Amino acid sequence: MFSKTTSIYSIINFNKEDYSQIIKNIESSRGYISYIDSKLKKGVTNPRYEKYLDLKQALYTFRPPVLPSNKTNLIAHQLPDGLTKKKLDSLNVKYGVQDDYYIDYKLINDQHGVKVYNYKAIPIECDIFNDSLRLDENFQKLNQSCLSDTFIMNNNRRFMMLPFLIKLEDKYVEPVVIVNVYDVGIITIQLIIYVEHDNVIQLI
Incomplete structure (x- = not known):
């Protein structure tokens, strides 16, 4: 079995005065799996999504x-x-x-x-949910070990967003969507797709 991981990254600017409102809008939409408030060092999962999965x-x-x-x-x-x-x-x-x-x-x-x-x-969404939580926890450990509390982009809210299901060659893949909202007026969006293959694939 062989695998390929594709990562797509995008950056958006916004008025930093709108930081709190953007955070509030995402939270109230319940469009996330979990988030970690780096300032409070506290993780929160979406109870409505957990109930849906159950x-x-x-x-x-x-x-x-x-x-x-x-x-x-x-x-x-x-x-x-x-x-x-x-x-x-x-x-x-x-x-x-x-x-x-x-x-x-x-x-x-x-x-x-x-x-x-x-x-x-x-x-499959249950797998994505568990993988997203593990990935979120590892990101947080990495940030805490490598970034100081005074780092300009350390005050942020990272969301693991609700997944979407897609098929590639009649097989479901498990995408992870990560959104970071920084209080300096920057949003980063990262899409990670892991695909398994039966044969060796050509990397471009």
């Missing part, structure tokens, strides 16, 4: 399009607390289940030729 994973797990039909294998799963089958049926009618997930099986019992698996359908 519901989507439950829907995909309990209403999958295909389940194994082997009679010697059994699938086990349990509804999350506070979520009913009626709610799942309602979500399934409203949104349905797409192909933007992968399957995770874990053998939990094997007796008398019958295997019982714990089954979970993981939406």
